[in-house]
Amino acid sequence: AQRVTQPEKLLSVFKGAPVELKCNYSYSGSPELFWYVQYSRQRLQLLLRHISRESIKGFTADLNKGETSFHLKKPFAQEEDSAMYYCAPKGLTGGGNKLTFGTGTQLKVEL
């Protein structure tokens, strides 16, 4: 079965500190991977996709097939980064048209 794990429910860091939000997946085949962000009382927004290898708002995420991980990283946290972050791998095997989200990690950036 396809599974996504975000082991941290809450991550608190100080402003300017590095951030790493963990995401591990268990999939057969090659997954597509996304990170979404939800700021307080707002809709979810696509943050980045691993296929495009982009950096959005200073965040990057590298697919590590050996570790089956897609951790989200930012070298210097900003107060406006405080939000809920969801990892979402999508399986491509056997009619894998579902987009299954992790349970999310609440990032709190403190001054």
Next chain:
Amino acid sequence: EAQVTQNPRYLITVTGKKLTVTCSQNMNHEYMSWYRQDPGLGLRQIYYSMNVEVTDKGDVPEGYKVSRKEKRNFPLILESPSPNQTSLYFCASSSVWSGGAGHYGYTFGSGTRLTVV
């Protein structure tokens, strides 16, 4: 403006009274989906649709129905709502490529907060 529009934003209803939450997108997206968001459980997929007249169950479809008669609309129907369906609901859409082998990531609606008493 490209967007996904859900209505209503808030709804309080009583057990057993049928309701429909509407979702409409103006981006000509093939793929549409409904999720519910609950504390500690994250987002769980209820139903999704690959295109007009093509729908399939997600992870938590019980108690819900959907239809996709037009490409832009994907209503969520609760025939007999129960208190355990109290949740925050999100509709989302996406373009797909290569015959459904991938998609570009979702655009989400603003959410519908449903309370069933």
